[in-house]
Amino acid sequence: MSRPHQYIALVTSLPHLGKLFTRKEVPISEYRLKQRLSMLEPEHRNVLKEIVEITAWAGVAKYSNDKDVIRRANQVIADLKDYPDLQHLVGARMETRTLIAALRRRRAGQETAGDIQTWGFGRWCGQIQANWSDPAFGLGHFMPWIADAHRLMQTGDEIAMERLALTQVFQQLDHYNALHEFDFEAVAIYVLRWVIVERWSRYNADDAAARLERLVASALGQTQDVDPESVPGDILTDTNSALEGALS
16 A cells, blocks of 8 residues: 555646647656656555556557457556556457548458457447448447548548547546546546646647558558567657656
8 A cells, every 4th residue: 555645746737738739848757757656555566567558559560460369458458457547548449440440441441340358358349240231330420430430541631640649538538527626537538648748848740640551550450560679769768768768
């Protein structure tokens, strides 16, 4: 168990990140954030490392196939048994990744979902499979962003597509952030929000097409071996390695 005053001090030392897309620079550097995270209990450092790994695009990309990604996600969720909100958050991120992967596969010409259990995660696999030809996979009545993502993918608007995807993830984090103040969950959610804010602050529109192509192919859709030298750097790659080092 953590010491309450220790985590109050940690949380209050973290500056407000603000709304997504509103800052050109993040209010705390990666170096300073790692310094703050040294206040975490060892158990929490290990748990946070797992969460960052499975929710970051770069962390998922290191796995050779979709089954390994799904297996690892289930392991992480099991390890979060004492933190149900973080379990739900990781599951929601994986489901979002599955939806984006489905859009990617369909745009590439795949006529059916195929054996979706080998590449998809979560509640919506059956719905996706049964409504493959529907722009929003039959989910548009309560997740209208899927139809928007379909339209943006079809028109090739990579910048807007990435912005939309990041917005969905940020909204998931904001939902759970409202439930926690001075505990480990609050710290973990802050780090995941920071990753997104920092990534957008480094966003280079000239690299948008290449980045989106790489990200959606890495999401439970089309895992491929990628030459690291051919991939433009982004904050998720940097953060994945840097935060792992800080939390190990």
